[in-house]
Amino acid sequence: MKRIFQFLILALPLTVFAKDGAIQNTMLEVYASFKDLQPYLIDSSRFEDAQNQKKIKKLVSKLSAELHGAESFDTKYRKLPGFNAQMTSLAEMLDEVNKGFETNSAGWSLWRLRAISNNCQTCHTGYGVDVRFTDKNVNLDKLDSLSKGEFYLASRQYPSAQAAFFQAAINPPTGHSSLEALRKWLIIYTRVNNDPQQALFKLDFILQKKTNLRPYEREEISDWVIALRRWSTEKDEEKDTLSKAESLLRKALDVQMPYFGKVGAVELLRSTALLHEVLDDTKLSDEKRRRALYLIGLSYSKLPLFFVNELPELFLEQCIREYPNTLEAKNSFKLIKEILITGYTGSSGAHIPGEVDVKLEELYKVAYGEQELKDQV
Numbered sequence: 001m002k003r004i005f006q007f008l009i010l011a012l013p014l015t016v017f018a019k020d021g022a023i024q025n026t027m028l029e030v031y032a033s034f035k036d037l038q039p040y041l042i043d044s045s046r047f048e049d050a051q052n053q054k055k056i057k058k059l060v061s062k063l064s065a066e067l068h069g070a071e072s073f074d075t076k077y078r079k080l081p082g083f084n085a086q087m088t089s090l091a092e093m094l095d096e097v098n099k100g101f102e103t104n105s106a107g108w109s110l111w112r113l114r115a116i117s118n119n120c121q122t123c124h125t126g127y128g129v130d131v132r133f134t135d136k137n138v139n140l141d142k143l144d145s146l147s148k149g150e151f152y153l154a155s156r157q158y159p160s161a162q163a164a165f166f167q168a169a170i171n172p173p174t175g176h177s178s179l180e181a182l183r184k185w186l187i188i189y190t191r192v193n194n195d196p197q198q199a200l201f202k203l204d205f206i207l208q209k210k211t212n213l214r215p216y217e218r219e220e221i222s223d224w225v226i227a228l229r230r231w232s233t234e235k236d237e238e239k240d241t242l243s244k245a246e247s248l249l250r251k252a253l254d255v256q257m258p259y260f261g262k263v264g265a266v267e268l269l270r271s272t273a274l275l276h277e278v279l280d281d282t283k284l285s286d287e288k289r290r291r292a293l294y295l296i297g298l299s300y301s302k303l304p305l306f307f308v309n310e311l312p313e314l315f316l317e318q319c320i321r322e323y324p325n326t327l328e329a330k331n332s333f334k335l336i337k338e339i340l341i342t343g344y345t346g347s348s349g350a351h352i353p354g355e356v357d358v359k360l361e362e363l364y365k366v367a368y369g370e371q372e373l374k375d376q377v
């Protein structure tokens, strides 16, 4: 009996994490280019040195070509909502930077390129992919602890990322806060490790030992602690993953009182992870799929500081286009509109660029089924 058990444990990762060869190979190339770019991204004088520009441009083009290449692969991931859109969005951002090298300031290009790791992280932590990748030969001595964490998280080297972010939380590099590092750290604990007990243990340590935390940091961490405690004693009553995600989202919305600045981050990170799992199911009914698409967009819209900004719109738009003229499409449209208007509103009112207005109008028609009517006339 014992032997069979051991065999099962050994066999499990292979079946659960069946690798996708084409994507995996591309990712290894992407990783190599990403690694080669690091020395320029961490040192602005090296980045701005005219002698290096050709090399940087070449690396950026290579990275973009690799990502564009992956758009056409016939992979299981392609069917997942948002997968291709994220691949394209990152590749297009790189193209934009490369095209603008001569016209934009080096500071702007560097700022854009430094955001790459956030795109890699957002995609990886969404799809519960394999966690066994490590690169023993990478030398990150020149990076501070937070940048190390970003690099490791972008390339799915989770145990190293976890350690680096924890280090950064205890001793944040100049210009950064403990909370910034801990948010990334929390993603790993809630979505990769699924381990509230360990997270609680570590956060208790931070709250006790790090006496110079700012009050707002202490408050947010204490909110996480409450949620993690609840999680650690939670009984798994919900059988259905979608219902479970929904009840977590409801909990998060309950605690989200803008007046008190509460976020419900732990519940939202968990609910989005579960919704990804739901959307992963190719046999999901249309009714559940459109609900999950709307709910994942809604959840991400409440988690702005954790992933790339455009993530909520990506799922909401998918919901509208896949399920026009449904309640969920209409709700998705209302939410996209709200996100965009808030995003473009400054002290002098809303300044929505023309192209965004056109897009909103188009989405409105699809969401409310007016497109088809017009086509029939």
Ligand code: HEC
Pocket (backbone or CB within 6 Å): 018, 019, 020, 021, 023, 024, 027, 028, 030, 031, 034, 077, 083, 084, 086, 087, 090, 116, 117, 119, 120, 121, 123, 124, 127, 129, 130, 132, 133, 154, 155, 156
């Ligand atoms: C649109 C989604 C997406 C984006 C963006 C993305 N990846 Fe990946 N990555 C994946 C998927 C999916 C896998 C898992 C492939 C498999 O094993 O089936 C993966 C796997 C990896 C792996 C592990 C390869 C292995 O041998 O197990 C590394 C390393 C990696 N990605 C690095 C990166 C880096 C660095 C970036 C950003 C520059 C990035 N990825 C951007 C989806 C993405």
